[in-house]
Each structure stands twice: as C-alpha cells, then as structure tokens.
Amino acid sequence: MEKIGSLPMIKPKGPLWVNAEITYKCPLHCVFCYNPLDYASTFKSELSTEDWLKVFKQSRDLGSVQLGISGGEPLMRDDVEIMVSEASQMGYYVNLLTSGIGLTEKRISAFKEGGLGQIQLSFQDSTKELNDFLSSTKTFELKSKVAKLIKEHDYPMVLNVVLHRLNIDHIDQILEMAEAMGADHVELANSQYYAWALKNRAYLMPSEEQLRKAEETTNRFREKIGNKMKLYFIVPDYYANRPKACMNGWGSVFLNVAPDGLALPCHEARMLPGLTFPNVRDHDMEWIWNESPAFNAYRGDSWMKEPCRSCDERATDFGGCRCQAFQLTGDAANTDPVCDKSEHHHIITEQIELAQKPQPPAADIKPIIFYRDDKNSKALIEENT
Amino acid sequence: MSDGTLVKDKLLSLQKQFRFQWEPAQESYVLLYPEGLIKLPGSSGEIMKLIDGSKSVDMIVAHLEEQFPGVDLKDDVLDFLEHAYGKNWILTDD
Numbered sequence: 001m002e003k004i005g006s007l008p009m010i011k012p013k014g015p016l017w018v019n020a021e022i023t024y025k026c027p028l029h030c031v032f033c034y035n036p037l038d039y040a041s042t043f044k045s046e047l048s049t050e051d052w053l054k055v056f057k058q059s060r061d062l063g064s065v066q067l068g069i070s071g072g073e074p075l076m077r078d079d080v081e082i083m084v085s086e087a088s089q090m091g092y093y094v095n096l097l098t099s100g101i102g103l104t105e106k107r108i109s110a111f112k113e114g115g116l117g118q119i120q121l122s123f124q125d126s127t128k129e130l131n132d133f134l135s136s137t138k139t140f141e142l143k144s145k146v147a148k149l150i151k152e153h154d155y156p157m158v159l160n161v162v163l164h165r166l167n168i169d170h171i172d173q174i175l176e177m178a179e180a181m182g183a184d185h186v187e188l189a190n191s192q193y194y195a196w197a198l199k200n201r202a203y204l205m206p207s208e209e210q211l212r213k214a215e216e217t218t219n220r221f222r223e224k225i226g227n228k229m230k231l232y233f234i235v236p237d238y239y240a241n242r243p244k245a246c247m248n249g250w251g252s253v254f255l256n257v258a259p260d261g262l263a264l265p266c267h268e269a270r271m272l273p274g275l276t277f278p279n280v281r282d283h284d285m286e287w288i289w290n291e292s293p294a295f296n297a298y299r300g301d302s303w304m305k306e307p308c309r310s311c312d313e314r315a316t317d318f319g320g321c322r323c324q325a326f327q328l329t330g331d332a333a334n335t336d337p338v339c340d341k342s343e344h345h346h347i348i349t350e351q352i353e354l355a356q357k358p359q360p361p362a363a364d365i366k367p368i369i370f371y372r373d374d375k376n377s378k379a380l381i382e383e384n385t
Numbered sequence: 386m387s388d389g390t391l392v393k394d395k396l397l398s399l400q401k402q403f404r405f406q407w408e409p410a411q412e413s414y415v416l417l418y419p420e421g422l423i424k425l426p427g428s429s430g431e432i433m434k435l436i437d438g439s440k441s442v443d444m445i446v447a448h449l450e451e452q453f454p455g456v457d458l459k460d461d462v463l464d465f466l467e468h469a470y471g472k473n474w475i476l477t478d479d
Contacts, residue, residue, distance in 0.1 A: 013410055016422060063410025065422055093404050093417035118402060118419040156402060158419070 014062020014289055015255035019267070020052060022080070023259050024072040026372075027101050031200045032162050032191035033372040035072065036270050038384070040377035042260040049079040051280065053086050055257055058285035060090045064255075067092040072259070075102035081110040088115030095120065097160075100146035112153045119150050123161040123174070147181040156184040163214065164191045164204035165355070171214045175221045179229060188218060189234040194268045196372040198327060205355040211235055238348050242313065243320025243336035250298035250322060255289060263288045265295055268323040272332050298322055303333050307341040391442060391470045395477035398438035403474060405433055416474060423474070428458075432465050436475055442466055 023046060024039035047055075056067065067087050074080055075098055087094050096111065097120045111119075123143065150157050159178050163171070171188065178186045190211075193201045206214070218233045225231075237244050247254045247266045256264045261279045264270055270277065275294045278287070289295055297303065301314055308319040319325070320336020328337050329344045337344040370376055399405055404417040407430075414430030416423040425433050435445045446462050469475045 017420075063408065065408065065415065065417055066420060068420075091406060093419070095419060117404065117417070120419075154401065 014059060014285070015064055015251075016253045017066040017068070017255070018056070018059045018064045019068040019070060019254065019256045020055070020083070021070055021072065021256060021258050021267070022047070022052065022074050022083070023076050025076040026072040026099075027076070028073070028099055029371040029373045030162070030196070031371060032164055032197040032204055034192065034194045034197060034267055035372065036258075036268075037195055037199070038377060038381045039072070039372075040374050041381055042258065045260040047257075047259065047261050047280070049082060051261065052079075052083055055280050055285065056083070056087045056090060056092065059255070060087075060092060062285055062289060065091070065093060066095065068095045068097055070097035073099050073101060075107070081107065081114060084111050084116045085114030088117075093117045097122065100143060103146050103149060105149060108149050108153050112155075116155075118158060119155050120158045120160055121146060121150065123159060143177075144181055147183070151182055157182055158185045158187075159183040160187045160189065162191050163188055163206070165206045165210065166203065168206045168210050168214045171217050172221070175218070175231075179225065183229055185230045185232070187232045187234070188214075189232075190236040192237065194323060194327070195271075196370060199370045201351065202354065205236060205238065205351060207356050208239070208352075209356075211239065237321075237324075237338050238352055240338055241340040243317050243324070243338040245317045246321035246324075246336075249318040251289070251295040252299075255285075263292075263295075265298075266321075266323065269294075271323060272326055274332075298332070305333055305335070307339075308335050311341065391467050392477055393442040395479070396438055396441055397436045397445070397466070397475050397477060399433075399436055400474055400476055405436075428461065429465055432462055433469070438478070 021035075024035050024042050026033075026035075069080060069083060074096065080096070084094050084096070094115065094117050096116055096118070100121050103119075108119075121143070147157055147159075159181070161174055161178070167174070168190075174188075175186070190206065191197045191204050193204070197204055215233055215235075218231055222231050251265045254266065256267050256269075257280055258264060258270065261281045262270060262277045263280055263283075263285075264277055269275070275297055277294045278292045280288070283292065298318075301309065301319075304314065304319055308314050317336075317339075320338055322332040322336075324338065325334045325336050326332035328347050329342075334344065335342040337347050339345065400418075402418050405425075406415060406417070407413075408415045411424060414425045414433060416425060416433070432445065432449070435448055440448065442463070445466070446459050449458055449462060450456075466475070470477075
C-alpha cells in the first residue's frame with residue numbers, strides 16, 4: 001500500500017457499492033431533496049439501458065457487490081426490470097429505492113422474478129403533502145397499497161422517513177402509520193442540508209427541544225413495540241461536534257452514477273468546483289475508480305489542511321464531508337465545519353441558534369420554501385449561467 | 386430475530402434476504418444482505434455452503450466429519466452455526 005502522509009493511500013480495486021441514479025425525473029417535489037439544484041439539465045442526456053448495463057458489468061468485474069437503483073423516482077423509467085434481472089445475474093445484491101409511485105403488481109412481480117434483493121420505500125412528505133400525510137388521506141392510502149404489495153411479495157417493509165422541523169413534532173403519528181402499514185424497519189433520518197434541503201435549511205432544521213422530544217417518543221415507541229418493528233433515529237449532523245465519516249472516506253467504498261453518466265464519489269460531489277468528474281460514456285469504471293484525478297482528489301490525507309492534518313481523529317472521520325465543507329466555507333479541502341475544532345464552526349452554531357427561535361407555522365411560509373420541481377430547477381440553472 | 390437456541394435436528398436455510406456467493410475480488414465466500422456484506426473466510430464459508438434447506442446441524446457436522454476425517458471440528462461448527470443463527474443469517478424450518 002502506497003502511503004502519503006500517515007493515512008494509507010487506499011486504492012481499493014473497485015467500489016463495493018454502486019448507486020445508479022437512473023433518472024432525476026420525479027413526480028414529487030420534496031423540499032429536502034438532495035438531488036442537484038440543476039437536475040433538470042440531465043433530462044436530455046440520460047444514459048440508455050445498454051449504457052447502464054455496461055456500467056454494472058464493469059463495476060461488477062472490479063468487485064462491486066451492492067447495487068442501488070435510485071433517482072429521482074427510478075420507476076419513472078420502464079427499463080428497471082431489465083436492470084434488476086441483469087444486475088442480479090451478474091451477482092449483485094440489488095436494492096431499489098423508491099417513493100412507491102409507479103410500483104404496480106406487474107412490476108413488483110417482475111422485480112421479484114428478476115432477483116431484486118430489497119425495496120426501500122421512502123415517505124416523502126414535503127410540506128405540500130404534509131397535511132395530506134398527517135390526515136391519513138391520499139399519501140397514506142398509496143403507501144399502504146404499496147406496503148401491502150411489498151409484503152405480499154415476501155420483502156421486508158423498509159420505510160425511510162425524512163424528518164424536519166415541520167413534521168418532527170408528529171413523529172408519534174408517523175410511527176403509528178408505520179406500524180399500521182406493517183413496516184419491519186423504519187429509518188427516521190433528519191434531513192441533511194445539501195442542495196434543495198440547504199436552500200430550505202431555515203425551515204427544515206429542528207430545534208433542540210423538538211429533537212429531544214422526538215427521540216423520547218421514538219424510544220417509548222420502541223419499548224412498546226419490541227422487535228416487531230426496528231427503529232433507527234438519526235439526528236442532523238449540525239448537532240454533533242465531530243463530523244460524519246462521509247461515505248467512509250472519499251473514493252473508499254461508494255460510487256454514484258448520475259442520470260447523465262457523471263461518475264461521482266457521493267450524491268453531491270457534482271457541485272464541487274475545480275474537479276472534472278469523469279463520464280461513464282467516455283471512460284471505463286476501472287479508470288474512473290483507480291486513475292481519474294477526481295476520485296483520487298481526496299483520498300489519503302495529503303490534501304488535508306489544519307486542524308485535520310495533525311488531528312489524531314483524521315482516520316476516523318476523514319475530515320468529514322467535502323461537499324459540506326465547500327458549501328459552508330467555500331473550500332472543499334477545509335475541515336467540515338461541524339467539527340468544533342474548525343475555525344468555521346461558528347457557521348454551524350449560528351444555524352443552531354437560529355433553529356431555537358420560534359417560526360410561523362408551515363402554512364405561512366409556503367411561498368418562501370423552494371419546491372424541488374422542474375420550474376425551480378430550470379430557473380436556478382438560468383440564474384447560474 | 387431468533388430468540389431461542391439452535392435446535393440440532395431442524396433443517397437450516399439461509400435467511401430469505403441473504404445471498405451467499407463466492408467473491409473473486411474478496412477471495413472469499415460472502416453473505417450479501419440489504420446494503421451490506423459479511424465476509425466468510427475459510428471454514429465459515431465452507432460451513433455456510435452446506436446450508437441449503439435440506440440439512441440439519443447434525444447432518445452438517447456429519448458431512449464435514451466425513452469430508453475431513455480425523456479432525457475434531459464439531460465444537461467449531463456448532464459455534465459458528467449458533468453465531469449465524471443468533472445473527473439471524475440462518476433460520477430453522479418450523
């Protein structure tokens with residue numbers, strides 16, 4: 001192993017986990033979406049079925065074992081069936097990440113037949129749908145139908161709920177609905193502040209009091225329900241004093257391919273300036289993972305600045321998240337400001353202070369919130385060109 | 386989740402969410418499950434290979450004893466199977 005600085009410069013042969021964002025098209029408009037703000041620019045350049053199968057094959061040959069099929073809403077494409085069965089035959093464990101919209105009896109049967117490993121159903125209650133969701137009407141009916149399909153096809157019911165300031169106080173109702181749907185695993189993850197969620201951060205970040213109550217409610221529910229339903233509660237990283245070990249390190253285990261073929265070390269990296277991310281149309285996966293300058297940019301620790309460079313925790317958290325460092329400090333090589341050793345940590349504490357202040361109810365802030373929709377995405381593209 | 390102890394005459398099978406295979410890149414047998422991988426090097430992979438819904442604990446031990454005559458492997462096999470059962474990687478038929 002080549003060593004640069006004191007962290008081993010690991011160049012694993014290939015990514016263990018490949019995530020295929022097969023389309024950014026989505027029928028939903030979630031205000032916490034982590035897709036890029038300019039996602040609409042990819043609509044005309046989506047990879048073909050053959051392109052995707054080539055990506056899967058090349059990555060599999062490098063030793064990739066987990067494949068995520070996500071989006072946008074992946075079910076907006078009609079070739080998911082062929083991707084699932086081909087990838088499964090290649091030896092992948094295939095995970096489908098969906099809102100459930102478009103999941104029919106016919107499609108789920110084909111997925112099962114094709115060897116799909118698991119389905120993760122997300123609960124996308126944007127504020128637009130919040131009332132709907134909380135009053136158990138349309139959204140709940142759709143989810144229940146999909147949940148039933150998932151169980152009938154012998155899959156565990158894995159539910160992802162994104163929590164934020166506007167829904168976190170209703171966590172008891174959310175949990176009751178999850179139970180009514182027969183969920184086996186429920187991930188209650190607070191929104192992370194990237195892309196659309198960063199734009200809407202002020203409306204999404206819960207107060208400390210909200211978090212404490214929500215965690216208490218979750219614990220009470222966990223005691224009541226026992227092993228029948230597994231609950232995971234994830235707090236926003238802004239409330240920590242050490243950064244998350246983002247992606248287990250840059251170019252370490254994970255590779256994301258965007259709808260237009262851009263290969264990225266995480267979902268968000270497209271935003272980072274100064275790096276040219278390789279496109280799977282132009283390069284093979286072996287070169288992309290092992291040779292491309294972008295995938296090598298933040299491996300090891302030679303890129304690190306102080307306080308990371310001399311920190312004895314740098315092998316634990318790798319300096320946190322490069323995208324968060326860039327978004328909040330303007331330099332991706334800076335320490336993730338979540339770390340309280342960072343000179344920019346005040347950016348985080350200021351946001352946390354803001355989050356403790358009362359805000360008007362959801363209905364009143366509607367015009368200010370940025371919905372993730374094609375109109376807003378196109379407007380943001382124009383703003384930046 | 387399994388709560389009891391492993392019954393030795395019941396047939397063992399892989400948990401339905403799991404996929405067991407040889408991984409050339411890892412040079413090892415592995416168990417794949419939602420978003421994860423467990424490496425099963427050496428004998429653990431050889432034991433797991435025998436779990437196919439048609440053999441009980443006792444049958445697996447007998448099979449391995451025949452394959453490796455003179456080696457006292459019963460305790461190790463039991464340890465591994467109990468571990469796998471406790472982790473919910475394998476199930477018994479009921």
